[in-house]
Amino acid sequence: MSISVGDRAPDFTLPGTNDSTYSLGDFSGRPLVLIFYPGDDTPVCTRQLNSYNDGLDQFAELDAQIVAISAQGVSSHDTFSDxxxxxxxLLADVDKEVAGRYGTLGPIGFPRRSVFIIDADGIVRYAHRAIAGLTFRPVKELVAELRKLS
Known part of the structure; x- marks a missing residue:
């Protein structure tokens, strides 16, 4: 299954950092930047998430929330986040069920670096799935897409 721009975002409920459980509905009423990344503490993923963290003010100005999902467990996410x-x-999709619903798994089940922007009503307004995963979408591109929602 693969979702596209204009589709309703598939719901999810996953454990995450800060001893919390997160659902798509927790973010309704505001834009959500949903990031699927291959792994904690890997070079490209670390650069990617640090760049988004450095750009948090730009996302906050647009009332957008960032959530990142990968297949590692919560303890790995806690260590990486801390x-x-x-x-x-950071949310733990250990069985890759949510990644599958969003169409972010490659042919052999390896997660592909992907970003979705979901509007306040739960509709996908931007979708990018990387082929190789060696690069990531820059903050300025995601902010430009979020501005289109206003």
């Missing part, structure tokens, strides 16, 4: 001081939650 090490870098992320100001957004």
């Amino acid at each position: 090490k870098h001081g992320f100001g957004f939650p």
Whole structure:
């Protein structure tokens, strides 16, 4: 299954950092930048999430929330988040069920670096799935897409 721009975002409920459980509905009423990343403490993922963390003020100006999802467990996410001081939650999709619903798994089940922007009504307004995963969408691109929602 793969979702596209204009589709309703698939719901999810996952455990995450800060001893919390997060659902898509927790973010209704505001834009959500939903990031799927391959792994904690890997070079590209670390650069990606740090760049988004550095840009949190730009996202906050647009009332957008960032949430990042990968297949590692909560303890790995807690360590990764604490090490870098992320100001957004990391969610554990250990069985890759949510990644599958969003169409972010490659042919052999390896997660592809992907970003979705979901509007305040739960509709996907931006979708990017990387082929190789060696690069990531820059903050300025995501902020420009969020501005289109206003």
